[in-house]
Amino acid sequence: MTGLLPGWLRRYRRDLLPGDLLAALVVTMLLVPQGLAYAALAGLPPQLGLYASVAPLLVYALFGSSMVLSVGPVAVASLMTASALTPLADPGSPEYIAGAVLLAFLSGLMLFAFGLLRLGNLARLMSHPVISGFIAGAALLIIVGQLRPLLGVDAEGQSAVTLMVGVVRSLPQLEPLTAAIGVGVLGGLWAARIYLPGLLRHLGLSSAAAALGSRLAPMAAVIAVSALVAVAGLEQRLDVVGTLPAGLPQLVLPALDPALITPLLLPALIIGLIGFVESVAIAQAFARQRGQRIDPDAELRGLGAANVASALSGAFPVTGGFSRTAVNAEGGARTPLAGVFAAVLIALVLVFATGLFRALPMTVLAAVIIIAAVGLVDVAALRRVWRHDRMEGLAFAGTALGVLVVGVEAGVLFGVTLSLVTLIWRASHPHLAVVGRVPGTEHFRNVCRHRVETDARVLLVRIDENLFFGNAEAVQQQLETLVARDPAPDHLVLVMTSVSHVDATALDMLEALDAGLERRGIRLHLAEVKGPVMDGLRGGPLMARLRGEVFLSVNEAFETLAEPERNQ
Known part of the structure; x- marks a missing residue:
């Protein structure tokens, strides 16, 4: 029986328990607002973000190889989910939700199969400049897209450029209360990111504790604004989350409709590969700090199983998130048991505390998403790559521009094409x-x-x-x-x-x-x-x-x- 348990659990020691419990608590405080926000970004009911944060964490703990990677909804995967499903159904409709479930299921099956075939080297198929450029472009697209719920305007657009034009034209019709709350929360979260760590260190906290405290600002904003809206009776004047269904997610079997599978195969593959590449990069960065090693094949199986579990929970694609993983590590996580505890805590929120978010304005979730997306735009990386290699710098910038101007999937393909063209050009012009x-x-x-x-x-x-x-x-x-x-x-x-x-x-x-x-x-x-x-x-x-x-x-x-x- 013990042979079926993961190695970290067989070797688990009691002295590791306090760190894992504390990390689970702080990760839950970050996962709840992120889960609600990223579900909204994907065009799905907010509770699905919490559903996607329970079973995937449990399953990844069994199959994954990282001791601290935190799996769940992330901004880029949510954006790609919306991009893949919007042409097929209306956001939030039963058909749309069924498509999201199928997308997670297909992506999970592909990743798990790649893991069984030991194709962990797939992480090297896309260069870091292309991945960084895609993430930067996707983050800018997310920021532009979230200006609508942030300001309470109704704007349309097929690309970041046309959407931005639509937002500017709609500014005379913005909702003053919505915009005031959204911009206020956005400014508060920005100030917390910049100044709160220094303030907490000045008050005597360690650097790690100060960084951890600043990362929990979104949860504080969610609770504070929800309470304010409820007490002031402003729910009728704002677009709020509303009543979330209490209880654990029910088992959902994906609708294996060939007419729906065909258009989702390529998006599922792209979502899976990009999520895998990013997750491995995040996991390896934290593993090096601790003198540990990451098994890319195990990561494929872990992320694949997590996505299948998300689909069976009625949710959408998931992957490893940098901010949650950083909070998990800074909170003291020593093993994947921290993720198991976090899943339990989120399950308790679903059963007993969904009413806390009834009065949460959608503009607050938009502010949470924008702050998270701003951290994904790495201008310093572009400068560094450009100085080192102009061709790779062009791949970085070209991928970002492709995502902004043409769209998510086209941007990825454009970036990969640029990388291949660069590789072929260099090989055909040897030194x-x-x-x-x-x-x-x-x-x-x-x-x-x-x-x-x-x-x-x-x-x-x-x-x-x-x-x-x-x-x-x-x-x-x-x-x-x-x-x-x-x-x-x-x-x-x-x-x-x-x-x-x-x-x-x-x-x-x-x-x-x-x-x-x-x-x-x-x-x-x-x-x-x-x-x-x-x-x-x-x-x-x-x-x-x-x-x-x-x-x-x-x-x-x-x-x-x-x-x-x-x-x-």
Whole structure:
């Protein structure tokens, strides 16, 4: 029986219990307002956000590998859920809710199957600039979209640009009370994020406790405004959450309608993969701080099972959230039991405390969402990526703009396409360097970057890329340009240190290069050829006709082929 229990539970110690209990308490205080807000962002009844925060936490604890990752609704997945379902049904309708359930179910099945197949390397399919750009674009789209409930205006738009135009045009019709409460709460949450940690540290709290206290500001805002609205009798003048059904979620079987499954397959895959990539990144960041390791295959199974559990609860897609995970870690979580306790506490809220949110204005949830989304726009990351690599910076910015202008799914595909185009462009334009020997050593470096020894008779060229059909012609052209100097060298040595593969097209190119050099009286040599590459060349037509030699090292080639007086 114990073999069926996860390893962390079999090794659990009593001294870990206080930290897990405290972390569960503070995570619940963050999960409740976030769950309500993200359900609204997804176009679903608010209670579904709480439903999505019970069973997924329990199931992830059984299958996942992170000790602190907190699974539940997140802003980006909620936005993608709304983007996928809005063309199919009216938000909040039974058909729309059924679509959200099916979306979570399909995404969960895909992730769990990928985990069983040990496809954890899927986390590397999308580059970090593309993921960061997508999240930044999605966050800006969320912020623009939440201006409507924040200000109480009725605006339409298919993209962030058109939606922003609609909001501006609707400003004369805004609801003053709604806007006052929403903007006031937004300003308060912003001030809490910026100034509250310093104030709490000044009052004697530790840095960790101060950071934790500032993260709980949304729950304080939810309770305070709900109480104020109820006492002042303002429920009739505001759009409020209303009465939430009390009780635990009922078992829901997804509607496996082929007409609904087909349009949701791609969104389910994208939601699952992006959620998985982000969750693994979050989990690994916290695992490194604690000297722990993350199993990507277990994360696929854990997130997959969590989404299936969310679907069976009648809710929508879930994944790991950074803010909740940070609160979980800062609160003292040591094992996934903290998530189990949090699920129990949220279940108690559903059974006994849903009435607390009856008078909660929707504008407050919009403020909570906006504050969370602002933290996802990482301008510093864009500057850092742009300074390091302009092509990756373009992928970052292009993905963000694609999400804002075209839409969520199109933005993701645009970003992935940009990454692939960048990869193909770089591979097809390999870097070739003429090298020479550093005086007094056996090291060879680029003649453009270092003071080195060269020989007019010997041209040493290092190829810094695998040779394949996409770059064979470009490499041949660059090499022919290099040997066309005056006077022409007697020997061309290809330094193959960075070449791990030579395909058939590149092999034909090398044969043609050798034949062309022979007609000009130049001998072709190879140096530092990797074993697997040499295995492929040995016995082939190139080695049969090659007039030059294959040297073990560049220094050996230089010593052998240089002018005799240099070696005396």
